[in-house]
Amino acid sequence: LHEILSISSFSVDSLNLQKQIDELSSFSDSPAPSVTRILYSENDVLARRFIKNLMAHAGLSVREDAVGNIFGRWKGSEPDLSVVSTGSHIDAIPYSGKYDGNLGRRITNQSANDALTGYGFKPKRSLEVIMFTSEEPTRYGISCLGSRLLAGSVSLAGALKQTVDNHNISFLDAAKSAGYAKNEDFSNVFLDDRIYSAFVELHIEQGPILENEGCMLFYSFTLPFFTLHIYKCQFTLSLEGVSIGIVTAIAAPASIKVEFGGSGGHAGAVLMPQRNDAGLAAAELALAVEKHVLESRSIDTVGTVGILELHPGAINSIPSKSHVEIDTRDIDEKRRNNVIEKIHESAVEISKRRGVEVLEFKIVNQDPPACSDDSIIKAMESATQVLNLSYKKMISRAYHDSLFMARKAPMGMIFIPCYKAPEDIANGVKVLALTLANLSNVNVSSQAAFSS
């Protein structure tokens, strides 16, 4: 391996890669440059066909499961050994950019294979690229739907039979319209523990906005009154002049839905002492989330109120109900759960003091964190060193399908910095390619294809 990779001509066709990204981005419900691709929509089905064609063209054998996870396998010389996998999603939240999922993963995984094939590489362990269904929660409110199911979530397999979208279209009907869910049984999606020996995901680092740092727009949202540009690439890696991030852990996310019910009434007629304002209860809870997170005194604890809705939502109506959605994460599960407990105590205290009811306090998900596997971290480091790229070990504070795949296979993630040039992507693809090649060789008794 080392020998071959020292040859500088080991390369990724970044122009072709860009062309594929651009072509994929054309399957969108919103005009370019934004991308909107909703699970099981017409454009999602077209994009899936495009991906399957790319896979077939590359000589991979293609399989789909009952929710539309798509698997493309490059059969290794030892096809009975557990498989080395990588993966990505192609669904896109409304008005997102074309680089979420697509860039970091789907096509580049393909390119990683192409790069290796172009080099005459033949894997020992089979290599598999997975397109996960519905990493985004846009349509059914469930993030990483495909990978959660692959990881064996019995509760999700059951819940999907009752799940409907905002237009009251059931998950089952939608999946069937896209050609999936034929026998309505999702438990056959569950992965066997012995299938994969490794899962590696390549992703763009996401993070704070830093204006004028040359970071490109990552997602943009067009809203009724103004256009927002949120979610730009994180600058950490680029600022530090580092090419690659090697993820050692994925922070543990939890989300909570809270509903307060108070008394409505006319904003003029109901005097202040008679009020039980559900909106002010929500405002207090949002500030309590911030307070409890800061009281943890750990930089790794974060908490966000991204959704706060008032009903009926009229200027002259006292809010009779309010709806709050809270996201809190930490790399320490116990510390995060302690924050959740304090948020719950605050909700109860606020409701008593204001004479409103806590109609709902629902912990929607409370996932444990995941650590990258040491052997995969080593494989990624070694690939980076061989390619003469600088790297930094880091925590992924956003979560990804990798969080769930970690339950079924030793996991690792490669971050690339803010996209500035096709080379940045190409570097990530090269690290992924060599990591996969390396891993396809691990614990294989016969002669390695590449010797390192």
Added chain:
Amino acid sequence: LHEILSISSFSVDSLNLQKQIDELSSFSDSPAPSVTRILYSENDVLARRFIKNLMAHAGLSVREDAVGNIFGRWKGSEPDLSVVSTGSHIDAIPYSGKYDGNLGRRITNQSANDALTGYGFKPKRSLEVIMFTSEEPTRYGISCLGSRLLAGSVSLAGALKQTVDNHNISFLDAAKSAGYAKNEDFSNVFLDDRIYSAFVELHIEQGPILENEGCMLFYSFTLPFFTLHIYKCQFTLSLEGVSIGIVTAIAAPASIKVEFGGSGGHAGAVLMPQRNDAGLAAAELALAVEKHVLESRSIDTVGTVGILELHPGAINSIPSKSHVEIDTRDIDEKRRNNVIEKIHESAVEISKRRGVEVLEFKIVNQDPPACSDDSIIKAMESATQVLNLSYKKMISRAYHDSLFMARKAPMGMIFIPCYKAPEDIANGVKVLALTLANLSNVNVSSQAAFSS
């Protein structure tokens, strides 16, 4: 007058009144029993035709102005004297009940005329009933649009030429589609100061919810996740066993729009010290509104945040923008304006402390309060006494077209309690009828039609 009214048979045909209310409520965009009637919609145009037919059938001469205020005049024996007027609206906010506007005013004014006509009454001063356009702000965000224009708002006359609704349909196009705004000049809607000698409005008192007090549903809103019942009739009058409220003043409303702009970002990736969360700024401002209102230490000062929106409004996105709408009212204009000043100071302080921008702090309207005219209060009291009805002087904390008509004529308002039986409406109609009859006689040199 006294002589005739002591006859107990002076009556209002409450069955016919109920029939008219029911018929009017059938012009609705939502199914019965709710009513949705949006300005210049097909149902609004049909309801307007129904009203004009009622007017014509009663022998009134009908006129419409450029925004669709409809005037029905009962010519008095002294047609050159200034006119005694009453008025109402028929537009209805989504899913409202059938008694806002309709009950209190439109048809009952008609019935008041009918009651008087039935009694062989002939006015000296002409009597006029006005159907005001768009008392509700539903479509164009401007409440009491028709009466504000009648009161001579030059700024509104200008602004209407640029105003569009949420579907980007201009006010001009909508008005034209309903048959109005032919020459696009709204300044000819302005009333001359000498036209009216009095304006009296009959309305249901609005106020807090009191469950199980037998108060009927006033408005109900169907929302995606639950059905809310807000705005029930106020119970004050019924609880006190009083039949009629005589309004001495209308509280001074003001409304404010605030927009904060912060930094968005991923809820996992952006650590707490790096945040400039526009949503938390909004939450703090909502609580500051409550604080400043309570600090006024006056029971008559109220303040409400009925609208609070976060953008982009996703659970895993730090709010990069927030939008708050504030309603504050008082019967003391100076005290209310002091609250507005303090809210502004809080918005600035919060924005500095949180590193967010105040993108907008707009006082949308800041209307002065209106006092009922003493002579009209006396006429209403006298009518109540003649009818042997108990009454209570009170403040209207909601505002009405009367607030604006007070700028063009001596004004008064009659409240009826929570609707329990057609008699409650009939009592209000009788008081209105006698008040109009009384006022039509005021300062008329020739012999009064009724002598009191």
